[in-house]
Amino acid sequence: MITFDHTTKTYEGGVTAVNNVDFTVEEGSIVVLLGPSGCGKTTLLRMVNRLESITDGRIIIDGQNSMELNQIELRRKIGYVIQSNGLFPNMTIEENVMIVPDLLGWSKKEKRDRFHTLMELIGLNPKEYRKRYPHELSGGQQQRIGVVRALAADPPVMLMDEPFGALDPIIREKIQEEFLQIQREVKKTILFVSHDIDEAIKMADKIVLLRGGEIMQFDTPSEMLAHPKNDFVVQFFGKDRAIRSLSLHTVKDLQDNIGLVDFDETIHDTKTININQDLRNTLSMLMNQEADQVIVTDNNDHKLGAVTIDLVQKYLHFEIKGKPAASQKG
Amino acid sequence: MQEWIRFLDVNAPRILQLTIEHAMLVGLAIIVALIIGVPLGIYLTTNEYLAGTVLQVASITLTIPSIALFGVMIPVFSMINQGIGFVPAFVALVLYSQLPIIRNTYTAIKNVSPEMRDAAVGVGMKTYQRLLRVEIPNALPVIMAGIRTAVVLNIGIGVIAAYIGAGGLGVLITQGISRGDNYLIISGSLAVAFLAMIADGILLLIQKRYTPKGIAN
Numbered sequence: 369m370i371t372f373d374h375t376t377k378t379y380e381g382g383v384t385a386v387n388n389v390d391f392t393v394e395e396g397s398i399v400v401l402l403g404p405s406g407c408g409k410t411t412l413l414r415m416v417n418r419l420e421s422i423t424d425g426r427i428i429i430d431g432q433n434s435m436e437l438n439q440i441e442l443r444r445k446i447g448y449v450i451q452s453n454g455l456f457p458n459m460t461i462e463e464n465v466m467i468v469p470d471l472l473g474w475s476k477k478e479k480r481d482r483f484h485t486l487m488e489l490i491g492l493n494p495k496e497y498r499k500r501y502p503h504e505l506s507g508g509q510q511q512r513i514g515v516v517r518a519l520a521a522d523p524p525v526m527l528m529d530e531p532f533g534a535l536d537p538i539i540r541e542k543i544q545e546e547f548l549q550i551q552r553e554v555k556k557t558i559l560f561v562s563h564d565i566d567e568a569i570k571m572a573d574k575i576v577l578l579r580g581g582e583i584m585q586f587d588t589p590s591e592m593l594a595h596p597k598n599d600f601v602v603q604f605f606g607k608d609r610a611i612r613s614l615s616l617h618t619v620k621d622l623q624d625n626i627g628l629v630d631f632d633e634t635i636h637d638t639k640t641i642n643i644n645q646d647l648r649n650t651l652s653m654l655m656n657q658e659a660d661q662v663i664v665t666d667n668n669d670h671k672l673g674a675v676t677i678d679l680v681q682k683y684l685h686f687e688i689k690g691k692p693a694a695s696q697k698g
Numbered sequence: 699m700q701e702w703i704r705f706l707d708v709n710a711p712r713i714l715q716l717t718i719e720h721a722m723l724v725g726l727a728i729i730v731a732l733i734i735g736v737p738l739g740i741y742l743t744t745n746e747y748l749a750g751t752v753l754q755v756a757s758i759t760l761t762i763p764s765i766a767l768f769g770v771m772i773p774v775f776s777m778i779n780q781g782i783g784f785v786p787a788f789v790a791l792v793l794y795s796q797l798p799i800i801r802n803t804y805t806a807i808k809n810v811s812p813e814m815r816d817a818a819v820g821v822g823m824k825t826y827q828r829l830l831r832v833e834i835p836n837a838l839p840v841i842m843a844g845i846r847t848a849v850v851l852n853i854g855i856g857v858i859a860a861y862i863g864a865g866g867l868g869v870l871i872t873q874g875i876s877r878g879d880n881y882l883i884i885s886g887s888l889a890v891a892f893l894a895m896i897a898d899g900i901l902l903l904i905q906k907r908y909t910p911k912g913i914a915n
């Protein structure tokens with residue numbers, strides 16, 4: 369758990385990058401720091417592992433004031449991932465991934481075992497990559513390595529500064545999924561910087577929306593989309609916030625709340641969609657008119673019913689005007 | 699050709715001995731220059747103010763004509779009865795090597811990308827760990843380039859050391875000039891050139907051997 373308690377940062381030149389910020393990242397959850405460039409996201413993040421000093425207020429990590437901890441030990445207990453992956457070009461992939469365990473004095477055997485486990489987590493063959501160097505890997509692979517390096521010594525807390533920001537959209541989405549999958553298993557307490565609204569909605573349990581170093585709103589993505597607290601929040605998420613909010617819901621949510629329609633056996637031009645697909649993708653599929661009928665299937669490919677634009681619209685209406693959003697991503 | 703053979707027949711052992719003397723003088727000066735210059739270069743990356751001054755002074759040192767610097771050494775070291783010979787020549791060579799070594803070390807470490815440094819600090823490296831594991835390995839090619847420059851420079855300047863009685867290949871050349879003996883002059887000059895090429899070649903091999911594979915491209 370990370371708690372920001374009236375945390376303020378003023379740089380030497382007099383710029384107040386973070387102003388009196390108060391919020392908590394609950395154990396095992398992802399909080400995304402979101403906001404326009406220069407709003408203080410990176411500064412706030414770097415104060416946690418003391419790469420930046422704290423001008424005023426406190427940061428409490430798992431019950432301890434960060435300033436009272438040894439800063440080297442503190443950093444070794446916090447996974448840190450940056451946009452430009454920050455891999456050391458002079459070290460092999462194994463040396464890179466095992467840097468923190470190495471600094472902590474793990475044995476050779478412990479390190480090798482851990483390396484295998486981690487590489488399997490991201491679907492890279494440990495034997496094949498062990499002796500390679502960062503420049504021999506693709507951008508996506510380097511970023512994956514950057515992520516598992518942060519996980520290497522199993523730190524309770526992770527800081528991620530636009531970790532997927534430099535990747536092209538297709539790979540980015542894939543790695544986001546992959547990372548959420550990993551997070552479901554490892555349940556780290558994560559502070560995640562992003563300037564990408566869709567990424568924030570997808571990754572966050574809660575979003576901190578910042579402007580000029582101040583918190584504009586601290587809420588779950590669905591709450592923030594459904595009930596923006598002020599004009600800045602409304603403007604920031606833009607006109608299509610209703611559509612964006614659909615990515616927080618699945619076909620299953622729609623089925624549970626308003627039900628599907630029966631499918632028509634006589635229509636031949638059909639496509640199927642998994643019940644766990646999100647509604648934003650579902651809507652895109654419907655709007656693109658990829659087929660005359662979209663049939664919903666469960667994980668065993670049983671047909672459950674059909675989904676239509678009308679249904680999605682109804683659901684949206686029900687969600688935004690009715691009760692607050694029900695379900696979160698898995 | 700006949701004459702060359704006769705010349706070498708008589709002088710080869712002496713040429714070889716002077717070459718060794720020359721290499722020893724330059725080698726020792728470089729070792730001491732490294733012991734001073736590399737840590738100083740690294741330290742300067744943490745002290746901008748001092749860096750400007752030191753690099754300035756080192757630059758000026760290199761612009762002093764070598765014969766003048768050797769000249770200045772004589773009265774200074776006379777005070778400890780070492781006015782001529784090995785000591786003043788050695789000190790002059792150490793001074794001349796400082797600029798390429800300090801400057802390249804300083805620049806190389808400075809040029810390590812801020813993200814990489816940030817990552818090193820972020821994963822919890824102490825300052826010396828960051829230097830040894832990240833900054834120096836990544837700066838090594840540029841530091842080595844500075845060392846090679848210093849070695850070649852010193853092998854050339856070392857010729858002047860003969861004028862203050864420090865021996866080396868300069869002896870052949872100065873004797874050749876005073877006696878009007880072209881064989882001496884030419885053999886001395888060629889020996890200097892060979893020595894420089896061989897030294898540079900060896901250092902290049904060392905550089906290749908110790909440059910981390912991940913950055914050698």
Ligand SMILES: Nc1ncnc2c1ncn2[C@@H]1O[C@H](COP(=O)(O)OP(=O)(O)O)[C@@H](O)[C@H]1O
Nearest residue numbers: 379381383385404405406407408409410411412
């Ligand atoms: N080292 C620094 N010295 C002075 N000002 C800085 C420094 N780093 C960032 N700032 C300023 O602090 C503000 C917040 O920066 P930053 O935290 O990097 O924002 P973000 O990550 O949201 O883009 C900006 O106005 C930026 O110019």
Ligand SMILES: [Mg+2]
Nearest residue numbers: 409410411561
């Ligand atoms: Mg930033």
